[in-house]
Amino acid sequence: MVKEVICKDRLAQLETVMDEHKGKKGCLMPILHESQKIFGCIPLGVQKVIADATGIPMAEIYGVVTFYSHFSIEPKGDFVIGVCMGTACYVKNAGKILDDFVKQANVKVGETSEDGKFTLEATRCIGACGLAPVITINEDVYGRLKADAQEVADILAKY
Amino acid sequence: MRGKTAMKTVNLTIDDLPVQVDENMTVLEAALQVGIDIPTLCFLKGVCEVGDCRICVVEVDGFDNLKSACVFPVSEGMVVKTHTKKVRLSRKSTMELILATHSKECLTCCRSTNCELQTLAEELGITELYYSDESPEEVTYDDKSNSIIRDQSKCILCARCAHVCSKTQGTGILGFVGRGVKTRVTTAFDKSLADTPCLFCGQCVVSCPVGAISEKVDIDKVWDVLEDPDIHVVVQTAPAVRSALGEEFGLPFGTNVQGKMVAALKRLGFNKVYDTSFGADLTIMEEGHELLDRLNNDGVLPMITSCSPGWVRYCEHYYPEFIPNLSSCKSPHQMVGAVLKSYYAEKNNIDPAKIFVVSVMPCTSKKDEAARPELSVNGLQDVDCVITTRELAKMIRIGRIDFDMLEDAEFDRDLLGEYTGAGISFGATGGVMEASLRTVADIMESKELRDIDYTQVRGMSDIKEATLVLGGRIFRVAVVHGTAAAGRLLDLIKSGVTTYDFIEVMGCSGGCVAGGGQPHVTAKEKMKLDIREARANVLREVDNSKDYRKSHQNPQVQKLYTDYLGKPNSQKAHELLHTHYTAKEKFPLE
Secondary structure, three states, X not given: OOOOOOOHHHHHHHHHHHHHHOOOOOOHHHHHHHHHHHHOOOOHHHHHHHHHHHXXXXXXXXXXXXHOOOOOXXXXXXXXXXXXXXXXXXXXXXXXXXXXXXXXXXXXXXXXXXXXXXXXXXXXXXXXXXXXXXXXXOOEEEOOOOOOHHHHHHHHHOO | OEOOEOOOXXXXXXXXXXXXXXXXXXXXXXXXXXXXXXXXXXXXXXXXXXXXXXXOEEEEOOOOOOEEOOOOEOOOOOXXXXXXXXXXXXXXXXXXXXXXXXXXXXXXXXXXXXXHHHHHHHHOOOOOOOXXXXXXXXXXXXXXXXXXXXXXXXXXXXXXXXXXXXXXOOOOOEEXXXXXXXXXXXXXXXXXXXXXXXXXXXXXXXXXXXXXXXXXXOHHHHHHHHOOOOOEEEEEEOHHHHHOHHHHHOOOOOOOOHHHHHHHHHHHOOOEEEEOHHHHHHHHHHHHHHHHHHHHOOOOOOEEOOOOHHHHHHHHHHOHXXXXXXXXXXXXXXXXXXXXXXXXXXXXXXXXXXXXXXXXXXXXXXHHHHOOOOOEEXXXXXXXXXXXXXXXXXXXXXXXXXXXXXXXXXXXXXXXXXXXXXXXXXXOOOHHHHHHHHHHHHHHHOOOOOOOOXXXXXXXXXXXXXXXXXXXXXXXXXXXXXXXXXXXXXXXXXXXXXXXXEEEEEOOOOOHHHOOOOOOOOHHHHHHOOHXXXXXXXXXXXXXXXXXXOHHHOHHHHHHHHHHHOOOOOHHHHHHHEOOOOOOOOOOOO
């Protein structure tokens, strides 16, 4: 997948964000949130810029980025598929749904497909147990799935 | 806080013993006063005081949960119990959980017999492993750097290394990464230390309670050349080595073992045994004249010392704008190496390529320094191998030499054999400054000064300053140790708050005596005694006992100049004894 993650435009946006926050106590979290939005991920190059500007050591920034699942180091796909693996979904065959996505979208769990289209994530309970088993694709929610392969194919066809 | 205001005390009981202590103390400190030894693991005085590992837990009346004694403050009327059943069971299960993920290679571990975890397991009565082995499958083993090895299979996540790295060194190379059971202490992006702006100071090594971080052991190279009859093997020992080597053989802190150390080196078969203090005297001659030249010719000031390779790396990576301020002098052992492979080789008619120089150093960063390509003469590295104080102890043990039984021996006296009280002072914070002042002041005042004890620059406060009047000129100096403090001082200089003519920086807190290559000291012993002071006193005593206490009085240094180098900062001296530095990028992108 070839995608320019770090470019002049985005770096300029990051500068603006950092000017607003740096020097303040606890500035790292808001800067990382904005970075995730601007770049779609927080790779080494971005962490380096943040470290140089704020004086926060790289290991600390990397530590925070790897602590929160919201942040990612690799760019995510255009569509992020989240298959809920909470207890209610799990007992209603979420495992099979996940497997079907792995096969049909040709992507491993926690990774992004080679064409950069899909990222597949096995999520913790998303709090929609009434819709179990449930999945999300970006902002779209699909609930009460039957857990068969055709259903997954139909959903994927929409993207 | 303490000391400035009148000390307020509180009364409490620990295991039914009444205790009266300073109100600012922790339960751990109070217990120590009455001889109650609460076990600790992540605690390291002044470095890691967070109460994370939960080994030091105690029962405190009025609280349901156990408290971490290392951070829990004393209070009036407090009742503490340190070894109830609840406490013992809690410590034991914590320990069992730690051991579940810890590599069990004790027999072949570099810290075997001086591992704090091993000792603690025995002290807590761990006789079987309750949990099956839960070691993570993927662990980092990093031996790419010239100085330090990280073996994550042994890491117990106490984070003592990470704390010393960020707090004392100001570098923050190591930190907590990941979450939950996948938490690790590692570098950003799991990079090798070689690919980070690590100083290789080794403070992480001497802070680690286990074998997760250790020096790269180079003794096999030394054994090999010692058995090669074609190689002339010369060893030099840094000032600080004699102040701590005895600890490895059960001698008390602050024992000077110079005589036994030299005897051991001769027994091991080195052809010549010299003291790096000669190189320190030579450094003073070069650095002193460089300073005078900068003062007289509007050179870049403040001039900053360059003997500490950890500090040099810090400057190159973190404060490259101060590179012009760094003295161009090589560090003393590199100077000795360069002189051995030129002057010494000529005088003794030995092919320099057949000379192998070993430096015994209190420092892990010196291993990396010796490998710097610019530190060479005629294509030969100045120094061929650096081993730490700990590695020398290892060689002595492998060589089955009974250290206690050794008769004191003297360093070789020819050519590079003399050293002064100034030279030996290089091993502790303030020592390079004091040695420099003894020579520079004489030159600026154009007479031999009698009063040469510059007590203002001694002691363990992290930034020390002095203002002197020399030759009618106000002369401001500063001494700083621990690179975090150095960073603070450089920031003050950058912002124009303060200014100096000359600054001594040593990378490690306390200077070389507390370097990353010195013998391991347990957290418990560090709590009772400032080992920096104890070891520094050894050097001070040697300094006081010497007839010559100024570097320019060293007769063999004088002879080196008359016979070979000409005068300080001559062209020949520059070729052999000076170097240059390069700004370095912190995390280069591939």
